[in-house]
Amino acid sequence: MPTPDPCSTDTQTPWPSGQTDRTAHSGTHKAAAVQLQTALVQALPSGAHAVSPENLAQLDDIVRGTEIWESLAHTQVQLGGHRSVVLARVLSQKPGDSTNLCTLARYFQDQPGPLCHVTTVQGRQVAIATRRNVESTVGYSPELVTWVVYRAPDGSVVWFGQGHDGSTSGPLPFTTDQLAALAVSGRFHG
Numbered sequence: 001m002p003t004p005d006p007c008s009t010d011t012q013t014p015w016p017s018g019q020t021d022r023t024a025h026s027g028t029h030k031a032a033a034v035q036l037q038t039a040l041v042q043a044l045p046s047g048a049h050a051v052s053p054e055n056l057a058q059l060d061d062i063v064r065g066t067e068i069w070e071s072l073a074h075t076q077v078q079l080g081g082h083r084s085v086v087l088a089r090v091l092s093q094k095p096g097d098s099t100n101l102c103t104l105a106r107y108f109q110d111q112p113g114p115l116c117h118v119t120t121v122q123g124r125q126v127a128i129a130t131r132r133n134v135e136s137t138v139g140y141s142p143e144l145v146t147w148v149v150y151r152a153p154d155g156s157v158v159w160f161g162q163g164h165d166g167s168t169s170g171p172l173p174f175t176t177d178q179l180a181a182l183a184v185s186g187r188f189h190g
Contacts, residue, residue, distance in 0.1 A: 015059065016059060019059075022058045023057065024058065024069075029058075029069050032071045033055040033071040036073040036088055036188060037053050037054070037073035039088070039188055040053065040075060040086060043187065045173055045178075048077050048173050050076070052075065053074070053075035056070075057071050060091060063096060066093075066095055068091060069092045070089065070090070070092075071090045072088070077162075079173055080171075084163065084165055084173055085163055085165050086162045087144065087160070088158070088160050089107075089158070092155075101149045102118065102129070104127065104157055105147065105149045107159065116128065116130075121177075121180040121181055121183075125150075126150045126180045126184060127149040128179070128180060129147050129148070130145065131144070144162060145163040146163075146179060147159055147160060148161070148182075150183040150184050152189045156189045158188050159183075160183045160188065161179070
C-alpha cells in the first residue's frame with residue numbers, strides 16, 4: 001500500500017496518474033499486464049487450452065518516491081481430462097527488496113513455508129519452490145503446487161507457478177525445469 005507523505009496535510013492515498021485506486025485500467029501498466037497474459041497463454045504446452053485468462057495491473061507500493069508496479073496474469077488450463085491453474089506475476093524493481101530468491105518465493109505461501117532451492121538455468125539463478133504439504137489450504141489463492149522466482153537484469157522479479165484448480169489433482173502442465181526456463185526466457189518481463 002502506498003505510504004502518504006508525512007508532511008502532507010492531504011490524508012488521501014496518492015494514487016498515480018489520476019487513478020482512484022491502485023488498479024490501472026488503461027495505460028502502459030495495463031498494457032504490460034495484457035502482454036503478460038498473452039505470453040502466459042502462448043507458453044502453454046501443446047494440447048493445453050486456456051480457460052478464462054485474466055490479468056491485473058496495480059500499484060504495489062511507493063518506496064522512496066519510486067512507484068512499484070505489479071502485473072499479474074493467470075488462467076485455468078484444460079489438459080486432457082484435468083484442470084489446473086498457471087500464474088505469472090512480475091513486480092518492477094523495488095528498492096530495498098530482498099536479493100534472496102527463496103525469501104521472495106515465500107510470497108505465494110508463507111505458512112507453512114515452501115521447500116525452496118536455488119538452481120542455475122541458462123546461466124541465471126532461479127529459485128524453485130514447492131508447497132511443503134500439498135494438502136494444505138493456506139496461503140495464496142489460487143493454491144500453487146510449484147513455482148519459480150527469477151530476478152531479471154532490469155531488477156524486476158518474475159514469479160511463475162502452477163497448481164490444481166481444486167476440482168482435480170491430475171498432472172500439471174509444466175515440469176519445474178520448464179517453469180524455470182520460462183521464467184528466465186524474457187517473455188514475462190520488459
